[in-house]
Amino acid sequence: MDGVFRMIRLFPWAARGSPPSAVERPLDVVAVHAEYADFVFRSLQRLGVRPPDLDDLRQEVFLVxxxxxxxxxxxxxxxxxxxxxxxxxxxxHRQRAYVRRETTAIPVPETSSEGVLPSPEESLATKQARAELEELLDELDLDKRAVLVMFEIDELGCEEIAEELGVPVGTVHSRLHKARKAFEKALVRRQARLSRGGRR
Structure with missing residues (x-):
């Protein structure tokens, strides 16, 4: 499991971020957007939205x-x-993508964290690892996926996650525990498919 979670950190968008401050009352859409646009963007990422769709879905959120x-x-x-x-x-969005049978790719950065251009083999391996991880994360429900990504990828503590999502810390602990169990089961199923020579 630890090796898998190290693989999680291959995601290029993993980044820590402080929870937004409270919006002053009275509320209006402009104020909410100014304070929470980044939070919405990060939330959509954590829920598995691919980079090409992030801006459009963020606009949909603020229309709602x-x-x-x-x-x-x-x-x-x-x-x-x-x-x-x-x-x-x-x-x-997932339902629409399923109907259209879309496939979307997770972008591979042009350079490594040291600023060195990776070899074609390294780029391919990184892309495959991210795609495999995305497949596993897609088996989780959205609440579990978000908490797991925030904890394992963004490296936020449970109290930070609770503050960011506006839920009790106990809820975060519960979701994280269930998410890790669900992720582990998804990994076991995938390994079983591979051992039978099935789809990756």
Whole structure:
């Protein structure tokens, strides 16, 4: 398992980030966008949206915000409300992608972390590793996937994740435990397919 999670850190978009500050009341879409656009972008990444679709789906999220902002309970965390919208948008996007039978690739950086241009073999190996990891992560539900990515890729602590998502720390611990179990089962299934000579 540790080797697999080291592979997770091949993702080029993994980056730490502090939770956004609270939006001052009264709320308006411009203020919400200014404070939370980066949070929405990161959330969509963590939920598995591929780079070519990120900007379009972020726009979809804020269209929903524009329509539903009047329903937001100002006594609850804005992050949790926005994350729920992100999940719904991503779920619909996955359905559309399935119908179109889309395949999307995770981009490979042109240089390594040391600034050295990788060889074609290294680039191919990195691309394959990311694709395999993405396949495993896609087997998780969106809540589990997001927490696992935030913990293992973004290297956020459970308290940071709880603050960013606006949920109790206990919820983060529970989701993370279940996510790791689900990921491990997905990995075992994949290894079994490979041992039988099946699809990667």
């Amino acid at each position: 915000v524009h329509k539903r902002l009047h329903t937001f309970d100002t006594g609850s965390p804005m992050q949790a409300w926005l994350f729920g919208i992100c999940k719904n948008i991503v779920a619909r």
